[in-house]
Amino acid sequence: MSDHIVSSFDTELKGLAENLAEMGGLAEKMVGDSVSALLSRDGTLAQKVIAADKSVDQMQQRIEELAILTIARRQPMAVDLRAIVAALRVSNDLERIGDLAKNTAKRVIAIEGEFKSPKLFGGLNHMSELVLGQLKTVLDAYAERDNDRAVDVWRQDGEIDALYTSLFRELLTYMMEDPRNIGFCTHLLFCAKNIERIGDHATNIAETVHFLVTGQMLADDRPKQDNTSTTTIEFPG
Amino acid sequence: MNTVLQAPETTKAAPTSGDAKIVARDVNVFYGEKHALKDVSIDIPERSVTAFIGPSGCGKSTFLRCLNRMNDTISIAKVTGKIEINGQDIYDPSLDVVQLRARVGMVFQKPNPFPKSIYENVAYGPRIHGLARSKADLDNIVEDSLQKAGLLKEVKDRLQDSGTGLSGGQQQRLCIARAIAVSPDIILMDEPCSALDPIATARIEELIDDLRQNFTIVIVTHSMQQAARVSQKTAFFHLGVVVEEGPTDVIFTAPRDKRTQDYITGRFG
Numbered sequence: 001m002s003d004h005i006v007s008s009f010d011t012e013l014k015g016l017a018e019n020l021a022e023m024g025g026l027a028e029k030m031v032g033d034s035v036s037a038l039l040s041r042d043g044t045l046a047q048k049v050i051a052a053d054k055s056v057d058q059m060q061q062r063i064e065e066l067a068i069l070t071i072a073r074r075q076p077m078a079v080d081l082r083a084i085v086a087a088l089r090v091s092n093d094l095e096r097i098g099d100l101a102k103n104t105a106k107r108v109i110a111i112e113g114e115f116k117s118p119k120l121f122g123g124l125n126h127m128s129e130l131v132l133g134q135l136k137t138v139l140d141a142y143a144e145r146d147n148d149r150a151v152d153v154w155r156q157d158g159e160i161d162a163l164y165t166s167l168f169r170e171l172l173t174y175m176m177e178d179p180r181n182i183g184f185c186t187h188l189l190f191c192a193k194n195i196e197r198i199g200d201h202a203t204n205i206a207e208t209v210h211f212l213v214t215g216q217m218l219a220d221d222r223p224k225q226d227n228t229s230t231t232t233i234e235f236p237g
Numbered sequence: 238m239n240t241v242l243q244a245p246e247t248t249k250a251a252p253t254s255g256d257a258k259i260v261a262r263d264v265n266v267f268y269g270e271k272h273a274l275k276d277v278s279i280d281i282p283e284r285s286v287t288a289f290i291g292p293s294g295c296g297k298s299t300f301l302r303c304l305n306r307m308n309d310t311i312s313i314a315k316v317t318g319k320i321e322i323n324g325q326d327i328y329d330p331s332l333d334v335v336q337l338r339a340r341v342g343m344v345f346q347k348p349n350p351f352p353k354s355i356y357e358n359v360a361y362g363p364r365i366h367g368l369a370r371s372k373a374d375l376d377n378i379v380e381d382s383l384q385k386a387g388l389l390k391e392v393k394d395r396l397q398d399s400g401t402g403l404s405g406g407q408q409q410r411l412c413i414a415r416a417i418a419v420s421p422d423i424i425l426m427d428e429p430c431s432a433l434d435p436i437a438t439a440r441i442e443e444l445i446d447d448l449r450q451n452f453t454i455v456i457v458t459h460s461m462q463q464a465a466r467v468s469q470k471t472a473f474f475h476l477g478v479v480v481e482e483g484p485t486d487v488i489f490t491a492p493r494d495k496r497t498q499d500y501i502t503g504r505f506g
Contacts, residue, residue: 004503075462077489077501215491 012070013080016063016087017143020094023059024139026052027094030101031135031198035128037105038191039121043112049105056098063091078215086212090142093201093208097135100194100201107187114184120174123167124192130160131195134202142209150209154218157203161226164196168228176233196226258283258423258453259304264318266299266308273299275477277318281470286445286454288464288485291474292505297457300474301425304455305341306334322423339366342416346428348408350400350415355392358400358411359383362419378418385451386414387444406437410444417448424448426456430463442467461501465489473497 004010030052037045067084070076076084134153141149171185171192207218257280266274274296281287289297299308306327308314320327327337339362350358359379362368369375379396383389388410392403400411409429416424426445430438445454445467458464464471465485472482473496481494492498499505 002499002504005505006503009503074503077461077465078492078498080502081490215487 006074009070009074009080012066012074013083016066016070016084019059019063019066020087020090021143023056023063023091023094024142026056026059027097027101028132028135028139030056030098031195032132034101034104034108035125035132035195037108039125039128041108041112041114043109046105046108046112050102053098053102056095060091060095063087079212082212082215086142086208089208090205093204097198097201100198104191104194107191111184111187116181116184120171120185120188123163123170124188124195127160127163127167127192128195130156130163131199131202134160134199138202138205138209142205142212145209145213147210147213150206150213151218154203154206154210157199158225160196160199164192165225165227165231167192168231169233172233256283257281258322259455260319260321260324261300261303262319264300264303264316264320266296266303266317267315268311269313273477274303277479279472279479279482281453281455283453284449284451285470286449286456286468287470287472288468289455289457289472289474290459290461290464290501292500293459295474296477297472297474298427301427301455301457304423304425305338305343307343309334339419340421341423341425342419342421344409344412344416344424344426344429347432348405348412350403350408350411352399352401354397355383355400355403355411356396359414359418362415366419368419382414382418383411385417385448386410387440387447388414404437406433406440409433409437409441413441413444413448417452421452423453423455426454428457428459431459438463461489473500475500 030049033045033052034049036042037049067088070084074080134156137149138153140146141153168189171189174181175185210216210218259281261281262278264274264277265272277296277300289301291297302308303316303320304322304327308316316328322337322341326332351361353361356379359382360369360375363375363378369378380389380393383392388407391407392398392411400408403411409432413424413429430441433441442463445456448454449469456464456467468485470482471485471488473480473488473492473494475496481488481492481497483493488497489501492501
């Protein structure tokens, strides 16, 4: 994309992009750290995640202010307008991602010291890896305006949903096996849901990248595989 | 000039919608040696606002002036191709140009009221076209036109005052009233707000929005925001060709052509 005649417009758009790249990095790190803290029941790391959320919130505010000022000053059109709308949307998703990571971190502190068998974390670990991969890819796709990679991310979210559904069943089974598991498993279930929703925000960002690059909305329905809202399990006996 | 009336079979991406008021095909304009407009084909829909945008010298005003044969007044100008209004070839030699210009009114960049009273400015056209049978009839036309141009309230007590004593925005609305007075179907506007302040501009834009219920409006504007606000269809002219045309909503959010994008985002080198 060639430069604007008014170079300060370019400076503003560049500033917006830089802020978003930084915010994306922060949110990604929060997600990674919250998952590590969960898998290793590391309360100290969890505290760091909780503290980091403030910076993400502040960045979102800064990006919003920058975007509004740019709209007021430049009355952007076409790709510029889409870039600014995309920045607003992506920063919104990143802020929500930060909140979800923070919520997971809080639960890590709540269940700290409760020793449970590591096999409970197997599914969670796998799901987190997928979500982190999706988040990283979609942020790269956003930075590079790469529609193909964004659409890949959008399509792959179904796998995360399916994993979440199976994790949901697994955790319910543990709770039924031994009621003493209920507290711990409920926290894990919420953590799993947080991670699954981070995946949803990654697909939101993918939709935004598609809009930014092509000017079109991603119209067709994404295959949903999260069936937990309609899942029940019979209590044995 | 080609006088065949049926729609031409063209391989170009010229849209042929049923409600086209003006149909232009392969229009070329030469000013002496200068080839000002190259193979312009476009449909202009009825009762809606079509905006022409583009850098200075791109041909948008030249094309606008083809639509009521204003280019006839320039001796070195030569127009080829076909322009139809309501299916009638307006370059047909048997066509009455005076009648054409009554059906296709025009409003210019700088308000240009006659140095006469407000009443006379509006009454002049209907009178010379014989549209009023009596004084009362003419009074009605003047009042109705001023009303439609959103000016009546401001001037009804001073219709005999000079038109040139009005503010710039009022003068421009007076010119619109003058155009409306002869009951045109089409109103051409060549940068109608470029000499006006933002408030007068907003009034004209509000007026354009009202007028499109009854008229087909074609507006040339240098303000992209204005084109985006007032029009339903936009055509981008560059170096004498129509680079891109389509629904205004699409042109300003996701144009297809890079040149359109560069122009509307301020990247033109």
